[in-house]
Amino acid sequence: MRQGTQIAFLALFVYLLFEAYQGRAAHPWTDVFFRFNPLAALTAMLSARSWIPRLGLALVTVALTLVAGRVWCGWVCPLGTLSEWLRFRQTRERAVSPSPRWRTAKYVILVAIVAAALFGNLTLTILDPIAILTRTATTSVLPALNAAITGAERMAYAIRFLRPAVDLIEGTLRGPVLPTTQYYFAANVAVALLFAAIVGLNWVAERFWCRYLCPLGGLLAILSKVAPFRRVVGEQCNRCAQCAGTCPMDTIEPAQGYASDPGECTVCLDCLNACPRNGIAFRWRWEPIWREYDPSRRQVLAALGASAAGVALVNSSARASDPDPYLVRPPGALDVEFNEDGFLSRCIRCGACIKVCPTGGLQPSGVQQLGLKGFWTPHLVPRLGHCDYGCHACGQVCPSGAIRPLTLSDKQTTVIGRAYIDTNRCLPWADNIRCAVCEEMCPVPNKAIILQGGGEGESAFGSGGGIGSAQGAPSAPRPYVLSTRCIGCGLCEKRCPLNGESAIRVYSPNEPPPPNGYA
Amino acid sequence: MSSITRREFLKWTGAAAAGAALAAAGCKPATPAATTTTTTAGPTGPSGDQAYMAIVHGADPAAITEAAVKALGGIERFVQSGANVIIKPNMCVNYSTYEYAATTNPTVVATLVRLCKGAGAKRIRILDTPYTGDPETAYHTSGIYDAVIEAGGEMEVMSNLKYAAYDIPKGRDIASWPIYRDVMEADVLINVPIAKHHGSSRLTLGCKNLMGIIDRANQFHRNLHQRIADLNTVVRPALTVVDAVRILTAHGPGGGNLADVKETHIVIASHDIITADSYAATLFGLTADDIDFVRLGAEMGLGEKDWSKVKVEEVSV
Numbered sequence: 024m025r026q027g028t029q030i031a032f033l034a035l036f037v038y039l040l041f042e043a044y045q046g047r048a049a050h051p052w053t054d055v056f057f058r059f060n061p062l063a064a065l066t067a068m069l070s071a072r073s074w075i076p077r078l079g080l081a082l083v084t085v086a087l088t089l090v091a092g093r094v095w096c097g098w099v100c101p102l103g104t105l106s107e108w109l110r111f112r113q114t115r116e117r118a119v120s121p122s123p124r125w126r127t128a129k130y131v132i133l134v135a136i137v138a139a140a141l142f143g144n145l146t147l148t149i150l151d152p153i154a155i156l157t158r159t160a161t162t163s164v165l166p167a168l169n170a171a172i173t174g175a176e177r178m179a180y181a182i183r184f185l186r187p188a189v190d191l192i193e194g195t196l197r198g199p200v201l202p203t204t205q206y207y208f209a210a211n212v213a214v215a216l217l218f219a220a221i222v223g224l225n226w227v228a229e230r231f232w233c234r235y236l237c238p239l240g241g242l243l244a245i246l247s248k249v250a251p252f253r254r255v256v257g258e259q260c261n262r263c264a265q266c267a268g269t270c271p272m273d274t275i276e277p278a279q280g281y282a283s284d285p286g287e288c289t290v291c292l293d294c295l296n297a298c299p300r301n302g303i304a305f306r307w308r309w310e311p312i313w314r315e316y317d318p319s320r321r322q323v324l325a326a327l328g329a330s331a332a333g334v335a336l337v338n339s340s341a342r343a344s345d346p347d348p349y350l351v352r353p354p355g356a357l358d359v360e361f362n363e364d365g366f367l368s369r370c371i372r373c374g375a376c377i378k379v380c381p382t383g384g385l386q387p388s389g390v391q392q393l394g395l396k397g398f399w400t401p402h403l404v405p406r407l408g409h410c411d412y413g414c415h416a417c418g419q420v421c422p423s424g425a426i427r428p429l430t431l432s433d434k435q436t437t438v439i440g441r442a443y444i445d446t447n448r449c450l451p452w453a454d455n456i457r458c459a460v461c462e463e464m465c466p467v468p469n470k471a472i473i474l475q476g477g478g479e480g481e482s483a484f485g486s487g488g489g490i491g492s493a494q495g496a497p498s499a500p501r502p503y504v505l506s507t508r509c510i511g512c513g514l515c516e517k518r519c520p521l522n523g524e525s526a527i528r529v530y531s532p533n534e535p536p537p538p539n540g541y542a
Numbered sequence: 543m544s545s546i547t548r549r550e551f552l553k554w555t556g557a558a559a560a561g562a563a564l565a566a567a568g569c570k571p572a573t574p575a576a577t578t579t580t581t582t583a584g585p586t587g588p589s590g591d592q593a594y595m596a597i598v599h600g601a602d603p604a605a606i607t608e609a610a611v612k613a614l615g616g617i618e619r620f621v622q623s624g625a626n627v628i629i630k631p632n633m634c635v636n637y638s639t640y641e642y643a644a645t646t647n648p649t650v651v652a653t654l655v656r657l658c659k660g661a662g663a664k665r666i667r668i669l670d671t672p673y674t675g676d677p678e679t680a681y682h683t684s685g686i687y688d689a690v691i692e693a694g695g696e697m698e699v700m701s702n703l704k705y706a707a708y709d710i711p712k713g714r715d716i717a718s719w720p721i722y723r724d725v726m727e728a729d730v731l732i733n734v735p736i737a738k739h740h741g742s743s744r745l746t747l748g749c750k751n752l753m754g755i756i757d758r759a760n761q762f763h764r765n766l767h768q769r770i771a772d773l774n775t776v777v778r779p780a781l782t783v784v785d786a787v788r789i790l791t792a793h794g795p796g797g798g799n800l801a802d803v804k805e806t807h808i809v810i811a812s813h814d815i816i817t818a819d820s821y822a823a824t825l826f827g828l829t830a831d832d833i834d835f836v837r838l839g840a841e842m843g844l845g846e847k848d849w850s851k852v853k854v855e856e857v858s859v
Binding site: 167171173176177180189190193194197198203204205381409411412413414431435450456457458459460462463464465466467468469470474514518519520 | 559560635636637673674675676677678679680683698699700701702703740741742760761763764766793794795796797798799
C-alpha cells in the first residue's frame, strides 16, 4: 500500500511536470508539492515577513507530521521515492552504516536555511528536495530526453521505410508530451551531476540524502520527535535483528532494545513485515525522544552564525549592488511597491515558473546576474525565449507569490524591461539594409517599435551589405523603440536576424513600471 | 587483465548515450544536407469557361468561399479523389482570435476542408508555424482548430524533423532553403492567407504566407522580398484563396486593435498566386508594383499581375 501511495505521488509529480508544459493554461495545481511543503512555507514567510495564504496548506503536512511522524518522507516525497528505488545491492550486503553522528548534518543545514531566511535570504532553499527534483527534471532531464528522442528520430528519419513510424510518434507525442521547441538551460550538466551525486551517495548508505542531508527531512524530524503515533517494540521481541536489517533509514538501534527514533523513522512499515514474531506495532505513545546526534545548542548557534555571516557576505558582493543590466524579471515580479528586494525575499528558487515558461526564456540565474543573492531566481533571456504575449503562466504557478498572478490582459501591459537598439549593428542603421523584423514582431497592439526615414522602394537591396549610413543618405527605414509603449517582452531580441548577439536587446526597466502598465 | 562483461558494456554505453544526449541539449542540430525536389502538382490554368480568378463578395464566409471555388471550376479542378492535401492558413500568433484579422478566418479554412473532403481527398492537413507562441495554442486561439476538426481535417503540429534542404534553381538570391518536406510531397497545396498589413513587407498575402512552411524564416528578412519570390519558384500551391473577410489595415502582422480591422467580406481565389495577390493589394489602395515580392514574382514569371488580361469572375452572394 505504501508503494502504491509513493507511485501515485510520483506519478502526480510527473503528470504535473508535463501538464505544465507548452503554454497551455497552467494547471492550477502545478505547484501542489510546494504548497504542502513546510520548509518552503516557513522560509518564504520568514523572509517575506508575512503570511502567504497559498503556502498555508503546508500546515496540513505539519499537522500530519506532529501526529504520525515523517509520513511525508516515506509515503509522499517524490525525491524520497526515487532515492529509495535507486539503491545499490551492495550497500545492504555490506551492512555497515556511517556513524549516526552524520544525521546532525541535516539539522545544521536546516538551521542555516531558516536563519538565512530570517535575515531575508532564500538562496539556500535550492536544497529543498522538491526544488531539487523540479530543477533536475526541468533543466536537465526533460531537455536531454527531448534531445535524445529527437536525435533518435532524426536518425530513423533518414531511413525511408522508418518514416511512417517516426511520423506516428511525432504526430501523437509532439505537442501534448514532447515540447515543440527544444529547451536549453545553462547549468543543465551541473544540475544533473548534483542529482547523480544524491543517487550516488546511496552507495554509502540507503536513502543517504533523506537520512543525513535533507533540510525538509530535518524540519519534519524535529516535529516527529513529539509525534505520538510511533513504532513500539513489544515483549515478543527476541532480538533477531531482522527489523534492523530491513530499515531503509537504519534507525532501529540494537543498543536501544531495537527501538527507533521517531525523528528518523519514515513510517514505511517495512519492519512490521520483517518481524517474524509480530513484535512490532505502531501505537500511540507520548514521550519525546532525544539522541546524541540531535543538534546541540553549540551546533545550532554555529550554524546560525555561519548563516548570518554568509548572508552578509552575499549581500556585500559587487553584483548585489550592480546587477547585470540585462536582468529582466518575469511579469508580476516587480512593480512600484514591490521591488527587487521584495521579489528576492519571496522567491524560494523552486523553479516552478521556469518549468512552465513555454518559450524556455525563463532561466535560472547564475552568480553573474546578481551574485549568490539571486542564485537560481528566474530571469528572462530573450535570445533563448521571449516572454510570450499570449501567456501568463509563471504568475499562476508561483507558490510563494514572488511572481504575482496577473490576468492575461494585465500581463500584456506589464513592463518587465526596455528594448534598446544597437545602432552599430542593426542592419538598417549600420549597413543601410532594409530590415524590420523587430517592428514586425512587436506584439504590442500599437507597436512599440516604429520605422522612420528612408526612401520607399529604392532601398539598398541585397545581402551583400549596403553603403554605410555615414557614406550616403540612408535609404532603409530605421527602427526606433518607443519608451512609453515597450513592455520588454523581448520578441524583437529573440527574432533579430543577426547572428550571435541581437542588435536589439532588452535591459532591466529604468524605473518601476506604473501599477497598471502603460496605456 | 579483467575482461569487460556485457552488462558493464551496456551500462557504460548507456551512460555515454545519456551524456551525449545532455551535451546535445546544449547545441542545435545542423540542417540536413539532403537536397530533393518537389512532387506536388503545381498550379494549372483554367480550361473551358472556368474563371482565372474569382472575386466573391458576401456576408457569409462559407458561401463566398464555396462560390469562389465554384467559379474556378469547382474543387475537383484541384483535388482528385484520394489526394493528400495540405492547407496552409495564416496562424501566426497565439494571442488573437480571428476577429483581430491577424489569422485566417476559420470558416474559410473549414469550408475548404469540407470541399476537399467532398472531392474524396484521403488526408487533409492544416499547419503553420506561428512566429510567437506554441503552435497548439495558436491553432486553438485562432478558432481554426475547432473548425477544422469539425469539418473532418487534421491539425498537424509541424515537426522539426521534416525540414529538408530544397534546391531553388531559379532563385536570384537563395540557391536552396530548408522547406517542410510534407508540403513539398503533398499532392495538393492550398494556400489560404489573410490579407493584412505587414511592417516588413507592407502587406502579407499569398506569396508571403508560404514563409510559414520554411525553417529559419528569420534569415529571410535579410532580403525579404527577393527571397519570398525565390521561395515561390519552388513552392507552388495549386490554389490560393485570399481571405479578405476582414483585413488588418495597420499594425500588422500581429495587430491587436479592432480599430485597425476593416470588414470587407471578400474572398479572392485563383490558381495564380500573383494575380490573387495583385488584386488583394487593391483592397489597401495599393497595386502589385507597390508590393515588392509581388512585383518581383511577376518579373520572374511566377504569374500575371495584370488581371485585366485574364478572365475574372466577380460576384456577390
